[in-house]
Amino acid sequence: MNAQQQSSAPVFDVNRIRQDFPILDQEVNGHPLVYLDNAASTQKPNAVIDAIASYYRRDNANVHRGVHALSDRATQAFEQARETVSQFINSPSSRQLIWTSGTTASINLVAYSWARNTLGKGDRILVSWLEHHADIVPWQMISAQCGAEVIPIPVETSGDIDLDALAGLLDERVKLVAVGHVSNALGTVNPVSQICTMAKKAGAKVLIDGAQAVAHWPVDVQALGCDFYAFSAHKLFGPTGMGALWGREELLESMPPFLGGGEMIDQVSFSGTTFNTLPFKFEAGTPNIAGAVGFAAAINYVQSIDREGAALHEEHLLNLSVQRGADMPALRRVGAPRHAAGIFSFLIDGTHPSDVGMLLDQQGIAVRTGHHCAQPLMEHFELPGTVRASYSIYNTVDDVDRLFAGLEKALRLLS
Amino acid sequence: MSNSTNPFGYTIKAEDVIETLGFFDDWEDRYKYIIDLGKELPAMPEDLHTQERLIRGCQSKVWIDSSVENERLQFTMDSDAFIVKGLIAVVLAAYNNASAKDILDFNIDEYFQQLDLMQHLSPTRGNGLQAMVARIQDIARNAV
Ligand SMILES: Cc1ncc(COP(=O)(O)O)c(C=O)c1O
Numbered sequence: 215m216n217a218q219q220q221s222s223a224p225v226f227d228v229n230r231i232r233q234d235f236p237i238l239d240q241e242v243n244g245h246p247l248v249y250l251d252n253a254a255s256t257q258k259p260n261a262v263i264d265a266i267a268s269y270y271r272r273d274n275a276n277v278h279r280g281v282h283a284l285s286d287r288a289t290q291a292f293e294q295a296r297e298t299v300s301q302f303i304n305s306p307s308s309r310q311l312i313w314t315s316g317t318t319a320s321i322n323l324v325a326y327s328w329a330r331n332t333l334g335k336g337d338r339i340l341v342s343w344l345e346h347h348a349d350i351v352p353w354q355m356i357s358a359q360c361g362a363e364v365i366p367i368p369v370e371t372s373g374d375i376d377l378d379a380l381a382g383l384l385d386e387r388v389k390l391v392a393v394g395h396v397s398n399a400l401g402t403v404n405p406v407s408q409i410c411t412m413a414k415k416a417g418a419k420v421l422i423d424g425a426q427a428v429a430h431w432p433v434d435v436q437a438l439g440c441d442f443y444a445f446s447a448h449k450l451f452g453p454t455g456m457g458a459l460w461g462r463e464e465l466l467e468s469m470p471p472f473l474g475g476g477e478m479i480d481q482v483s484f485s486g487t488t489f490n491t492l493p494f495k496f497e498a499g500t501p502n503i504a505g506a507v508g509f510a511a512a513i514n515y516v517q518s519i520d521r522e523g524a525a526l527h528e529e530h531l532l533n534l535s536v537q538r539g540a541d542m543p544a545l546r547r548v549g550a551p552r553h554a555a556g557i558f559s560f561l562i563d564g565t566h567p568s569d570v571g572m573l574l575d576q577q578g579i580a581v582r583t584g585h586h587c588a589q590p591l592m593e594h595f596e597l598p599g600t601v602r603a604s605y606s607i608y609n610t611v612d613d614v615d616r617l618f619a620g621l622e623k624a625l626r627l628l629s
Numbered sequence: 630m631s632n633s634t635n636p637f638g639y640t641i642k643a644e645d646v647i648e649t650l651g652f653f654d655d656w657e658d659r660y661k662y663i664i665d666l667g668k669e670l671p672a673m674p675e676d677l678h679t680q681e682r683l684i685r686g687c688q689s690k691v692w693i694d695s696s697v698e699n700e701r702l703q704f705t706m707d708s709d710a711f712i713v714k715g716l717i718a719v720v721l722a723a724y725n726n727a728s729a730k731d732i733l734d735f736n737i738d739e740y741f742q743q744l745d746l747m748q749h750l751s752p753t754r755g756n757g758l759q760a761m762v763a764r765i766q767d768i769a770r771n772a773v
Binding site for chain 1: 656657660661664688689690708709710711712713756
């Protein structure tokens with residue numbers, strides 16, 4: 215809660231931004247749409263929609279193999295996109311940026327190629343209670359195969375990772391710490407740079423699930439000091455089914471390919487096959503070329519707006535929600551992280567999150583309800599799930615007003 | 630068991646739900662009606678809230694118990710969400726106190742279409758309607 219922030223709303227021209235997102239201009243159930251499910255997926259600006267359409271209209275062909283003009287253009291667009299995404303997270307080189315279908319696939323790639331081949335009995339992987347299933351289940355799956363153990367890092371009731379408990383867990387058995395940069399369930403911004411320092415000291419590698427972070431502020435993988443960083447395009451105004459894994463070069467070099475097929479090979483013969491170099495050895499098959507083009511367009515878009523203003527604007531909407539929530543006796547915020555990013559998770563006393571979600575939908579307000587793919591966290595806090603409003607750059611103070619008016623109406627209907 | 634106090638399939642049948650819902654022209658009234666229907670479900674004893682009676686595929690918890698009396702299936706269902714309880718009532722208006730054959734013959738899609746006034750009756754939503762219906766039909770199939 216921040217009183218100053220309420221009195222002076224930051225100057226950020228949200229109405230200009232809204233014009234870039236055609237989907238926002240529609241009615242749902244007879245009301246202008248209020249889209250507050252940005253943590254699940256963000257909407258796409260015209261720049262992204264047009265880049266994908268234009269790629270298919272003018273340049274489409276397969277990459278890296280043709281001798282013809284279209285294949286060459288497609289390859290250039292594809293590799294230029296890699297450069298753009300790579301620079302976006304300040305990677306030393308685009309060789310370290312592997313295209314995947316999203317955060318989930320990125321984490322699975324590390325689990326199957328690195329962890330399964332490196333870890334064994336007695337080794338430990340630490341993940342926090344806050345994690346999304348994508349940062350829990352792959353580790354459990356490979357642990358069942360290689361004999362390692364997945365251990366949860368405790369979380370305080372505020373929704374912050376308990377750093378003292380983490381320090382206590384970090385011994386020589388720990389080979390990997392896998393934590394989210396921002397919790398999709400509570401919005402907690404984890405002190406990942408500090409976690410990297412702590413893990414390094416203990417000799418463990420660190421993977422950061424950056425799915426929820428990249429949309430909010432610039433990420434610098436070198437400054438963070440992590441070993442792997444996983445993220446998705448669709449949480450960053452880009453297309454779905456597209457993402458990337460960034461990794462330290464020597465680690466990626468040491469890892470065997472995970473999927474076999476075309477594109478990832480050097481020479482194939484029945485007497486032995488050799489593999490392509492980075493990043494291609496991890497990119498078997500025809501990739502999502504239009505996805506890469508859209509991903510880069512999304513990043514160019516994000517970099518064309520006032521990012522700092524956008525972040526302050528989102529923070530303002532969150533602070534406003536927390537204040538309004540405090541004034542509503544039936545509303546109970548879930549978690550109160552020291553630093554939260556755009557996510558307001560709550561319960562309405564005496565109701566189930568799904569009741570609230572359905573009644574908000576009737577009023578044209580889109581929120582997410584349920585466990586947010588974080589069942590261990592919900593179980594830990596003994597919650598049936600939460601209602602989650604998640605803000606993005608195009609949300610307005612009016613959206614917050616509509617949310618709270620919608621909640622009052624839902625409460626009247628349910629009581 | 631407690632089925633004697635269950636109005637669904639007895640005094641409140643599918644036709645009644647269709648008729649009453651069609652009467653409201655405001656979504657708030659329709660939801661109020663559905664929520665109130667849910668409140669008429671007889672209470673399910675806590676000890677029946679077991680893992681085996683839980684229906685998967687619903688965002689809220691939905692439990693189901695059944696018995697056969699005079700060749701008619703009697704269902705006891707419950708949920709931890711108000712609107713879902715209302716949806717259970719809507720489903721039981723069609724299925725409770727019916728024979729297994731009638732349950733399997735009942736055109737549930739048409740019923741939901743007639744209730745189209747409520748988008749949330751659409752089986753594609755995360756409301757678990759599809760899972761509830763599948764479970765009831767399963768029980769009916771086993772009872773034939
Ligand atoms: C924190 C977090 N990790 C991982 C994921 C998975 O992302 P994707 O579904 O794009 O692979 C999500 C999104 O749902 C998320 O919020």
